[in-house]
Amino acid sequence: MNRLLKNVSLVLVLCLLFAALPAGMAEGAVDPDLTCTITLGNWPADTAPEAEKALFEGYKATMARLYPNVTLVPDYYSYTLSNYVPMAKGNTAPSIFQPPFTDPQLLISQHLVGDVTDALEAYGVLDKFSPSYVEMLADENGRIYGLPRDGYVLGMHINIDLFRQAGLIDEEGLPIYPKTLQEMAEYGQIIREKTGKAGLVFPASETYGGWLFTNIAWNFGCVGDSALEYQDEDGRWVCNFTSPECVKAMEFMRDLKWKYDILNADATTTDWAGAHSLLGTGEAAMNFAADDSVDQPTANKGLPVEDFALIPFPAGEAGRYALAGGTCYMFAPNITKDQGIALMAYLQVIGKLPFLNDEIIAGMRADYAAKRDRGAPVLPAISAWTDEEYNAAKQAIVDEYCNVDMRLYRDFFDSLSEGTITLKSEEPVFAQQLYRELTAVIQRMITREGADVMKALQKAQDSFQEYLDDEINDY
């Protein structure tokens, strides 16, 4: 009897152990006795909402239970290129951090990030993210240095209250929103006249202006042979800001200020956060922004979710493109193989790898519940993973916690699912520098009436071409 009891107990313990292991994980990927220390960037600061802090403490407890010899060191570090380089060179960068999609290739080429190919392979997730992500996160030898966290698509945030005041509302109470850039200019004018507020907030400081302008330029035809930068037959990168399409797009930018007068007054000093603030506080009616920042004007700046809508990026005369970007996880250049494995285990626990188990689902639920409690819209996430089961499970949780009238978002998500908008990733090389050059041109256009578009674009083109020659073509 005693022996039977012992055997039953052993079977039960084994069952419990296997239940604790995340489903779908490659067998033997993580040794439970794995011993190492990992530093986790982007840990919620002391000032973060309690729900968020509790969520991460929960992750920490789960890690401690599953891998007792892995020491987690929380780090409040938030990535910027300028603060990361000295840390990486001084071996003080956190083991894991989160750069935007614009930076991986630069970091990889400068040997500033760690190779996690083996850890990803051990986990069996390499085939689960789309080839475009692999391309972005790998070097020329196919070694991989990161994995996608989530994606976003650029659209437009709408302050419905200002649309209502301007009479741009239909019989169902939904905003009559601009489908084209031309309509955007005209509606912006109506809003300015009727409410005295800016029709469009355009953050044209530092690199933001150029970043948004690239999407406008694509819609004016700056793609293919007229792309803002391309590789010629000799493989040299060529800057192409003076194409007729780009000139037209920049003239449109100039008109937004001097012909339609729809821009916010301090556009050249407005940054990303400032733009959200102006929309959220009712100082501007439209803002080019993505689905991943819907919490900014609402939860952070107090705009009620019922007065907020997300619409597709307005079409231009040559097409309808929307910038698809996102954030990824990357790793310190000096991480060891064990640390790589431990970090994958951590990502799995926080539900960022495409695996599912009860714990991960509970984690996702807690995440969306925290969002809803903060007053942020809970929307379908644009997944960076191709795993259908994982995406469906996530969507089911989103549906459960959804706190918005989906009619205010439907066209945005339909444009993605029905393919009525073409998704395009950022310009391929040295995007930040390209944005900086274009931002300077935009600033000239909107602060000097009658500024010469061609002359300013030519100057920016020469400058960026010199940069391309220096950094790639003649390196």
Added chain:
Amino acid sequence: MDGKSTRARRRGKTGENIKSWLIMLPGLLLMTFFVWEPLFESIRMSLYKTRNVELVRYIGLDNFISVMSKDDFLQALTNTFTYTFWSLLIGFGLPILLALLIGETRRGKGFFRTAAYLPNMLPGLAVIILWSAFFSGEKSGVLNILLGRLGVPPQSYLTNYRLVIPIIIVIATWKGAGATALIYMAGMSGINAELYEAAAIDGATVWQRVVHILLPAIRKLAGTLLILQIISVFQIMYEPMVLTKGGPDNASLSLMQLMWQYAFGGSMNYGKASAVAVIVTVILLLMTAVYSYFNRKESDWD
């Protein structure tokens, strides 16, 4: 006897020298590691093609040529001199005036002294953010609200390429003038009171006392503070960086900001950033040398 005493004197001198060197040692070590080493490293880096902070290959003066041939360098250089000009125009006389007024105050001198110094105690970024709300061109900008009460429509300030540098200097002066005024007050307190009394007996007006006693007495101090102010303004960075990011269209871009952009603004070109830093150092050394030359000449004449 003589030989012995000389040796003893020498031993004593050597002992004193060792003590002096030991006293200086911590300072020298700190200077070596935190000032001289980075300075020389930066000069070395400016002569190399770099991959982030690694030196790839020696390229001589190519970084300097590349940096100086670009329009934004010329713009940043011009802007930096413009900053200096406005700083001298707005900010050089003000601390002297403040010191004079506080010095002449009979009651509440301590209060005014503290009040003048208070902006200097506030964190720099907080000051900038405060002023950015004041000079915001949006309708919600504080200055626009005040002007609105007088019936003036909203104006643009930080996005106006003609106004942006003077506004930044006004802000920097607001923050720094009080501290400089305190130094002037210390200098003024050293002036012999009998001179004032004698002048008063001779019937000199306040203006005459200022021109003939006070200003000559603080001339040397003013000269030193002038060169320090030029050096400081020449390195202006965080004010335009936070307020305008160098815009609009590089209208407020300073040399130090250009250096930052090369290093951290997306290109990670530390070689070119170092070249800009070396150029700034050379310009400042030249200006200091010119000042020292004239200052010495003046001393010789005295």
